Amino acid sequence: MxxxxxxxxxxxxxxxxxxxxxxxxxxxxxxxxxxxxxxxxxxxxxxxxxxxxxxxxxxxxxxxxxxxxxxxxxxxxxxxxxxxxxxxxxxxxxxxxxxxxxxxxxxxxxxxxxxxxxxxxxxxxxxxxxxxxxxxxxxxxxxxxxxxxLSLAEQRRIADFLDAETARIEKLVTSLQRELDLLAERRAAGIVEAVSGSAHTDRRSSTLAWLDSVPTAWPEVRLGLLARMGSGHTPSRSRPEWWTDCYIPWVTTGEVWQVRDDRVEDLYETREKISELGLANSAAELHPAGTVFLCRTASAGYSGVMGVDMATSQDFVTWTCGPRLVPHFLLWCLRAMRPDLLGRLAMGSTHKTIYVPDLQMLRIPLPSVNEQKEIVQTIRRQNNRIDSLTDRVRRQQELLRERREALITAAVTGQFDVTTASGRNVTEGVAV
Structure with a gap:
């Protein structure tokens, strides 16, 4: 013992x-x-x-x-x-x-x-x-x-064994991480290709900083001509009567986690809500379902579409699309241009902020409404395929990490003899 x-x-x-x-x-x-x-x-x-x-x-x-x-x-x-x-x-x-x-x-x-x-x-x-x-x-x-x-000699045998075995596991985990990185790059590239009309062969150079080329027949239009731009506000916290009977969904930076991985397009629920009285006594406005929102502070660059009527805090800018622009096409354009928004327009070293005047000058490529809808469906199909592969690779990583923990526990608690285990794949027999 x-x-x-x-x-x-x-x-x-x-x-x-x-x-x-x-x-x-x-x-x-x-x-x-x-x-x-x-x-x-x-x-x-x-x-x-x-x-x-x-x-x-x-x-x-x-x-x-x-x-x-x-x-x-x-x-x-x-x-x-x-x-x-x-x-x-x-x-x-x-x-x-x-x-x-x-x-x-x-x-x-x-x-x-x-x-x-x-x-x-x-x-x-x-x-x-x-x-x-x-x-x-x-x-x-x-x-x-x-x-x-244990004796020092036994401790060192266990440590030497685990150094070798965990290095093998970590090498596999690192290899899987490279796969995840490549899948993420392919996903992002696929979105850019789709919104830039890569299926069209008749092309011209784009005047947009975030695209190399677009179909010759597609105009590049200032977003303000296609959608009504809006924003939000926070009712005064010093007026408690404005914060009773709150039921209106209110998008704040605390909701960005829902759209951070780009898998969620439509937002239906918010943790915070405001009241009709608070809405009436602030610069916040109730935006209709289908309005596209973009966070411009703190978690700058993340976007989504309102699934129901919602208000936002002042940290967001919104676009309520007109008849020439499909909201979800705009959403994927904003997600495609995120690196450009953050790299060229966002200001600040610690907390990035994208200022409204810069957002007012945004332009996007504009195919027909029917083609916008087709592009959205194409993006969803290709994302579903890549996301399924991503989930499988992540699960493999999780299993390897569980194996690593189980192996370490088994070795240091004497569940097997590391001397006889060395040189063979002991992870197969370790319970997790």
């Missing part, structure tokens, strides 16, 4: 870094933002920055430490990482990190794999405290976590 020891007896928890204090005031140290330890539990030093060693208010660590995220969702996603390659051997990062410094009796790689086991993650989740979405893993959970007392 394998005995265990509390983690605090074989490692230091949040110990501080004396080497940090020995640096001169002008020395640079590595600063790691959370995104540097986010992707696939690997340290991405390409995202590192340097700061002067006098920085305070951050978690300090050194080469050889293991960083364990405190907060959801990074803890739940098993984002613990072994640190190495820091400038001057020391670094600093978010206060939302636990630092574990392995002692002489524990192999750092073996301990890192323990932090990736199903049991560690589930026990940690059970100990979390705080409000939903901002829950944290307490220090005491780490200090009291039971670690199997």
């Amino acid at each position: 394998i005995t265990t020891a509390r983690l605090r007896h074989i490692a230091q928890i949040n110990p501080g870094t004396p080497a940090f204090d020995k640096l001169d005031a002008g020395d640079d140290v590595t600063f790691l933002p959370m995104e540097a330890v986010w992707p696939d539990s690997r340290l991405d030093l390409s995202r590192r920055r340097t700061k002067k060693s006098v920085i305070t208010g951050y978690t300090r660590f050194q080469d050889g430490d293991i960083l364990v995220p405190k907060i959801t969702p990074t803890f739940q996603a098993s984002r613990a990482v072994l640190i190495g390659g820091l400038h001057s051997g020391v670094g600093a990062g978010s206060t939302e990190l636990h630092v574990v410094r392995p002692g002489k009796s524990i192999d750092p790689r073996y301990l890192l794999y323990l932090f990736h086991t199903h049991s560690f993650l589930k026990l940690g989740e059970a100990e979390m405290y705080g409000v939903a979405g901002q829950q944290r893993v307490p220090d005491d959970f780490l200090r009291d976590f039971p670690v199997p007392l």
